[in-house]
Amino acid sequence: MPYQVMYEADFVEQRHRGTTFFRWLLAIPLFIWGALWSIAVEVVVVIAWFALLFTGRYPQGLYNFVASYLRFSGRALGYVNVMTDAYLAFGGADDPSYPVRVSVAPPLPKYGRWRVFLRLPIAVLGLAVSYFGFATVLAVASSMPLVRWIVIVNDGRARQSLQRVTWVYNAFSIRVTAWAFLVAQDLPPFLSEWQRSAMPPPEAGTLAA
DSSP states (O other), X not given: OOOSEEXXXXXXXXXXXXXXXXXXXXXXXXXXXXXXXXXXXXXXXXXXXXXXXXXXXXOHHHHHHHHHHXXXXXXXXXXXXXXXXXXXXXXXXOOTTSSEEEEEOXXXXXXXXXXXXXHHHHHHHHXXXXXXXXXXXXXXHHTHHHHHHHHHHHHSBOOXXXXXXXXXXHHHHHHHHHHHTTSOOSOOOSSTTXXXXXXXXXXXXXXXX
């Protein structure tokens, strides 16, 4: 079954060296907007926590608000981590045309109340236990955006291998956020995106040419 939040990014080999070099400067407005938005999201999540605890359901309006933030955050993460040169909109609506896409499934019909109530201790214990073995892998993956930045600034070309590692890292990061914000109920998988991040094989006509 697909996870509640899915992530994908188009691979473009030829990249703009100038906008890549100044990426963190260009991303400052995104950081500011995301920080302000996150304050409102945290308030909404607290309200949703009580609603989930008493009804087992995520109010649709609150869910849509948090889902919009997740879509924006995932696209912003892709831009900051140089997965694309295209600047993103400041909204959180679905945007299939943008090179980095985050899809959020509708809320679950029913959420486990105990799993909602114990979300904080589960976060501390569950993540520590589940991902202790991935600590080294995660550390390497988190360094990939810097490596991608250096590579693209050097010759203006992205590398598929670095794209895949960054994809896995970004997907895991946004899913952890979704889990913390009560959108997803299950702990996020880590390496499940490795196969999805592979480039599709060339079509037969391309091979023949």
